[in-house]
Amino acid sequence: xxxxxxxxxxxxxxxxxxxxxxxxxxxxxxxxxxxxxxxxxxxxxxxxxxxxxxxxxxxxxxxxxxxxxxxxxxxxxxxxxxxxxxxxxxxxxxxxxxxxxxxxxxxxxxxxxxxxxxxxxxxxxxxxxxxxxxxxxxxxxxxxxxxxxxxxxxxxxxxxxxxxxxxxxxxxxxxxxxxxxxxxxxxxxxxxxxxxxxxxxxxxxxxxxxxxxxxxxxxxxxxxxxxxxxxxxxxxxxxxxxxxxxxxxxxxxxxxxxxxxxxxxxxxxxxxxxxxxxxxxxxxxxxxxxxxxxxxxxxxxxxxxxxxxxxxxxxxxxxxxxxxxxxxxxxxxxxxxxxxxxxxxxxxxxxxxxxxxxxxxxxxxxxxxxxxxxxxxxxxxxxxxxxxxxxxxxxxxxxxxxxxxxxxxxxxxxxxxxxxxxxxxxxxxxxxxxxxxxxxxxxxxxxxxxxxxxxxxxxxxxxxxxxxxxxxxxxxxxxxxxxxxxxxxxxxxxxxxxxxxxxxxxxxxxxxxxxxxxxxxxxxxxxxxxxxxxxxxxxxxxxxxxxxxxxxxx
Numbered sequence: 078x079x080x081x082x083x084x085x086x087x088x089x090x091x092x093x094x095x096x097x098x099x100x101x102x103x104x105x106x107x108x109x110x111x112x113x114x115x116x117x118x119x120x121x122x123x124x125x126x127x128x129x130x131x132x133x134x135x136x137x138x139x140x141x142x143x144x145x146x147x148x149x150x151x152x153x154x155x156x157x158x159x160x161x162x163x164x165x166x167x168x169x170x171x172x173x174x175x176x177x178x179x180x181x182x183x184x185x186x187x188x189x190x191x192x193x194x195x196x197x198x199x200x201x202x203x204x205x206x207x208x209x210x211x212x213x214x215x216x217x218x219x220x221x222x223x224x225x226x227x228x229x230x231x232x233x234x235x236x237x238x239x240x241x242x243x244x245x246x247x248x249x250x251x252x253x254x255x256x257x258x259x260x261x262x263x264x265x266x267x268x269x270x271x272x273x274x275x276x277x278x279x280x281x282x283x284x285x286x287x288x289x290x291x292x293x294x295x296x297x298x299x300x301x302x303x304x305x306x307x308x309x310x311x312x313x314x315x316x317x318x319x320x321x322x323x324x325x326x327x328x329x330x331x332x333x334x335x336x337x338x339x340x341x342x343x344x345x346x347x348x349x350x351x352x353x354x355x356x357x358x359x360x361x362x363x364x365x366x367x368x369x370x371x372x373x374x375x376x377x378x379x380x381x382x383x384x385x386x387x388x389x390x391x392x393x394x395x396x397x398x399x400x401x402x403x404x405x406x407x408x409x410x411x412x413x414x415x416x417x418x419x420x421x422x423x424x425x426x427x428x429x430x431x432x433x434x435x436x437x438x439x440x441x442x443x444x445x446x447x448x449x450x451x452x453x454x455x456x457x458x459x460x461x462x463x464x465x466x467x468x469x470x471x472x473x474x475x476x477x478x479x480x481x482x483x484x485x486x487x488x489x490x491x492x493x494x495x496x497x498x499x500x501x502x503x504x505x506x507x508x509x510x511x512x513x514x515x516x517x518x519x520x521x522x523x524x525x526x527x528x529x530x531x532x533x534x535x536x537x538x539x540x541x542x543x544x545x546x547x548x549x550x551x552x553x554x555x556x557x558x559x560x561x562x563x564x565x566x567x568x569x570x571x572x573x574x575x576x577x578x579x580x581x582x583x584x585x586x587x588x589x590x591x592x593x594x595x596x597x598x599x600x601x602x603x604x605x606x607x608x609x610x611x612x613x614x615x616x617x618x619x620x621x622x623x624x625x626x627x628x629x630x631x
Contacts, residue, residue: 135397183339196347201314207269216295279329425459472541479531
């Protein structure tokens with residue numbers, strides 16, 4: 078037909094495609110035609126968006142790897158410090174008599190003492206005569222429990238007239254704002270059930286039980302003194318006695334933390350006349366291993382950073398975080414650690430570089446084992462301080478009572494310190510405040526640069542300093558926290574990438590909606606066209622038949 082021939086002569090590629098889809102009058106393949114047109118319009122946009130999505134995914138993945146790396150880098154060393162692996166530990170010549178541990182933030186490198194544990198602290202315990210069972214009636218009335226905290230009434234009536242009820246009544250007196258300090262339990266053996274009362278250790282915590290006037294004869298059996306008393310003293314209350322340098326000191330408990338500065342003694346048994354020597358065990362091997370582990374972890378993290386920030390060549394091999402300022406800041410902070418002073422004690426090495434950790438031309442770290450070994454043998458305390466958080470006072474009359482980490486690293490001046498209840502003086506240039514938990518304690522004001530620091534003056538001091546050093550573990554943790562903190566470089570970058578991912582997801586949804594709408598539009602248009610073509614063909618067929626009939630009749 079003339080229309081078809083005219084259309085076939087069109088030279089454009091799109092015109093030929095349309096004619097092919099129409100089948101030159103043989104029918105219309107609208108599905109194929111719509112697919113081709115939609116693909117031509119949206120495939121480039123889809124490819125461009127996918128490129129951005131892939132780049133965003135790569136950045137998020139790389140950031141996750143680096144974030145995990147800095148976390149592991151900081152936590153590995155921190156766990157060693159927390160466990161005391163990198164710190165000189167006190168030792169005793171006979172752990173069956175006494176053991177010793179270092180208090181947080183203390184330096185025990187010079188520990189050398191001899192002690193004689195004359196006796197350990199014990200708690201008073203009273204035991205009743207055996208009864209048939211825990212449900213046996215104990216009698217009615219009341220008992221008077223007298224302890225260092227005061228006198229407490231123990232009442233028994235029909236509701237609690239059993240051995241178990243009596244124990245519960247004693248325990249009830251050990252609650253509230255003024256507890257009695259005595260606990261009760263029911264112990265059953267082959268002889269029957271017994272009431273056992275036990276106080277706290279120390280002579281001051283002895284106690285007694287007396288029957289009040291309203292107690293019937295059965296109840297008076299549970300008195301330890303006076304009428305009807307049948308409670309037996311199983312163990313008396315006594316203080317621990319330790320002899321050191323020929324001087325005896327008494328202590329209420331078997332955990333003694335105020336005898337040797339920085340040391341907590343745990344008394345196991347009293348053995349008069351047996352002298353136990355206290356010394357130290359140096360963590361030389363642990364620190365050597367820690368230095369090598371640090372270098373290995375640093376180099377591993379650096380490799381991850383190098384991969385993430387690679388320059389690439391000709392557009393190939395470029396890292397997903399190349400040129401990112403947040404990652405550059407992270408690299409800068411980590412690189413500076415080797416030359417950062419880790420302790421304020423200038424009597425020995427202060428930096429990793431001074432104990433054998435050197436930086437190569439490629440930025441990786443190596444360890445000079447000989448130099449490290451010499452530093453450990455010559456300056457053991459200084460090297461140890463480089464790895465462990467420490468706090469120390471320049472005056473023996475200033476006892477630091479705050480835990481390590483309460484005050485940020487620095488050196489703080491203490492002036493006009495007056496011991497007493499309450500004490501007074503300035504900490505960090507600001508008047509200190511009485512401690513709410515220690516009547517002899519003084520704490521730094523929140524407006525002081527030493528906020529968080531707490532001390533207990535042992536005497537009047539005109540001037541002194543308290544130094545808090547973070548050590549390598551503290552510095553690593555500080556860097557990690559600053560990077561990960563809200564508003565920190567890593568947190569900000571993560572937020573940016575997450576927002577970009579959300580925007581790309583929105584763009585993907587919008588593109589899909591546009592593609593669907595365009596496809597629907599084309600389908601509707603070609604459906605209408607197909608309907609018209611079908612109508613035209615019907616007319617053409619009719620006309621063809623008529624012409625044929627006319628030609629035949631002629």
